Amino acid sequence: MEDKIVTVSTRPNLALVKYWGKRRKGEECEDPFLNLPQNSSLSITLESGKDLLTKTSVVFSGKLSKDEFYLDGKKQDLEDKELQERFLAIKKLRELAGVNTKALVVSYNTFPTASGLASSASGLAALTFAASKALGLDIGSERLSEITRIGSGSACRSLFGGFVVWDRGRKPDGSDSIAWQLFNEDYWHEITILICITTPKKKKISSRLGMKNTVESSEFFKLRPKIAEAHLKQITEAIKKKDFSAMGRIIMKDAMNMHSTMLDTMPPIIYLNDISKEIIYAIEDLNESEKRIVGAYTFDAGPNACIICMKSDKAKILSKINEIKGIERIIEAKVGSGPKLLSESESLIDIKNLTPLQNKK
Ligand code: ADE
Numbered sequence: 486m487e488d489k490i491v492t493v494s495t496r497p498n499l500a501l502v503k504y505w506g507k508r509r510k511g512e513e514c515e516d517p518f519l520n521l522p523q524n525s526s527l528s529i530t531l532e533s534g535k536d537l538l539t540k541t542s543v544v545f546s547g548k549l550s551k552d553e554f555y556l557d558g559k560k561q562d563l564e565d566k567e568l569q570e571r572f573l574a575i576k577k578l579r580e581l582a583g584v585n586t587k588a589l590v591v592s593y594n595t596f597p598t599a600s601g602l603a604s605s606a607s608g609l610a611a612l613t614f615a616a617s618k619a620l621g622l623d624i625g626s627e628r629l630s631e632i633t634r635i636g637s638g639s640a641c642r643s644l645f646g647g648f649v650v651w652d653r654g655r656k657p658d659g660s661d662s663i664a665w666q667l668f669n670e671d672y673w674h675e676i677t678i679l680i681c682i683t684t685p686k687k688k689k690i691s692s693r694l695g696m697k698n699t700v701e702s703s704e705f706f707k708l709r710p711k712i713a714e715a716h717l718k719q720i721t722e723a724i725k726k727k728d729f730s731a732m733g734r735i736i737m738k739d740a741m742n743m744h745s746t747m748l749d750t751m752p753p754i755i756y757l758n759d760i761s762k763e764i765i766y767a768i769e770d771l772n773e774s775e776k777r778i779v780g781a782y783t784f785d786a787g788p789n790a791c792i793i794c795m796k797s798d799k800a801k802i803l804s805k806i807n808e809i810k811g812i813e814r815i816i817e818a819k820v821g822s823g824p825k826l827l828s829e830s831e832s833l834i835d836i837k838n839l840t841p842l843q844n845k846k
Contacts, residue, residue, distance in 0.1 A: 490834050491619040492542040492827040495611040497602045498528035498642045498649065499678065499791055501736045501783065502716045503743040505692075506700045506709065507638070515657040518573065520638040522662065523700070524713035525653040527720055528642045530670065531678060532821020537602065540846070541592040541611035542833040543619045545579075549587035555841045556592050556608075567693075571605075574613050574636035581632075582620040590616075591833040591841040597816060601682065601789030603692075609633055609640035614824045626823075630664040646670040646823035648724055650717070653710075670822045673727055677799055679780075680816040681790040681806060683760040692786045695747065695754050702751040709746050713739065729795055733781030736793060740783040747786075758788040760811040768792065771805045 504526040508514035514521045531537055552572065554561040561568060575588055590612060594604040613633040617624060630641035630651075642649045647669040654662030690698075699706050716739045723731035747754040761784060768780045780794040780802045794802050799817075806812060835842050 488544050488546040488548070488836065489619055489621075490542055490544045490829070490832045490836055491615045492540065492829075492832045493611050493615040493618070493824050494827055495539045495541075495607045495614065495643050495824045496530050496532055496821050497537055497596075497604065497607040498530045498639065499602070499783070500526050500528045500639065500642075500785070501732070501793070502527040502713055502720055502739050503785070504639055504651065505743045505746065506696050506706060509700065513655055513657050514659075518570065518635065519659040519662075520634050521659050522638060522651065522653055524710040525717050526639070526642070526651045526713070527667070527717055528639070528649050528651070529678070530643060530646045530649065530821045530823060531602065531818040532670070533816055533818040536595055536597055536816060537607070537818060538595045539592060539604065539607040539611040540827070540831070540833065541590065541608070541615050543588055543590050543612070543615040544834055544836070544839065545584065545586040545588050545616075545619055546839060547586050548839060549589060552587050552590070554590045554592075557594060558841070571609060571612075571636045574609065574632050575616055577632045577635060578613065578616050578620055578622065581624070582622055584620065588616065588619075589834060589839055593833070593846050595846075597682070597814070601785065601787040602680065603639065603785070605637045606640040606643045609636040610643035610824060612636065614644060618826065627663050627665050631660060631662065634659070634662060634664075644824060646821055647672055648820070650721075653714075666823075667721065668724065670820050673724070673820065675795050675797070676820055677794060677796045678818040679792040679794070679799070679802060680818060681764060681792065681812050682814040682816070683758060683764070683788045683790065683812055685813065688756065688787050690754055695750070695786060698752070698754065699746050699750045703746045703749040705749040706746040709742065712742055716742075730778040733778035733793065736781040736783050744784065756787050757784060760809060761788045761790055763809045764790040764792070764806060764812075767805050767809060768802070771801065
């Protein structure tokens, strides 16, 4: 096969019904490396101009003696255990294509520092999307999501734009644990997302370890799968009806429900800080005084708040949270599109030398 460079761009996603906790071996799961979730989840893909973007080029070539991966201009150590787990997705794609050629991967993220949004979801989606195209594999995004999930659970949702569901599935081999698009990015464009950066610090505990501890030690977590599945049903109805109030209530309830299982973990996991709490009180106060849901807050595994609101209410929300001291920055995003194939001129790889192109982003 001729060396073919494929370059793509992808975006992160924000879960409105959260994923926190994997199935363990024997719990409808034959291998924990499959990243099979305890519950289904729902996300929106985020778009913010040239921010919050991953750009990745992949080439498979017989001239390479081993896989190579460059991230943000730095060569990565593929002996690293976490990276090896991520590259399992590439191994799977090679098996599907029936080839053994090695890959050169060059990638850049344009995530503002400490945005609190996982660049790994966007990054892994870019990696598998580009690799599948470079290998000439003709599999749809839903099937590809199964493989992407192996690299990083929530990355499977970044294979689509708009409103995306990741079905938990039941099969131990994970073949029914896939993502699919509920509505595309044009469906409800009156919605906007304000990402409030409350700290530049790196989180103390990784999601991977945090989830494991929660599943193993939290009593509350036993209730979580059922609650999250109910939230998924309710939020799907709310989105179908474009009922912002109903959607907003579920967003806040689900985030707090997930954080309560974190707090119930031994040792406790506390991602929210004092500023996160101020934001919660400010939004609750605004919703109370307006007697409707003006904004809905949600938090991932970190203290940064994402506030979802209608564009027409953005000024109200901003004036309320601008009173809070300590918010370092607010990034505005909209419901965005899925992966894009980019032209040859956007390639990050020098095809003659099979090296990263310098000074190219
Ligand atoms: N992890 C974080 N960013 C990534 C990227 N761009 N590609 C692969 N893995 C990543």
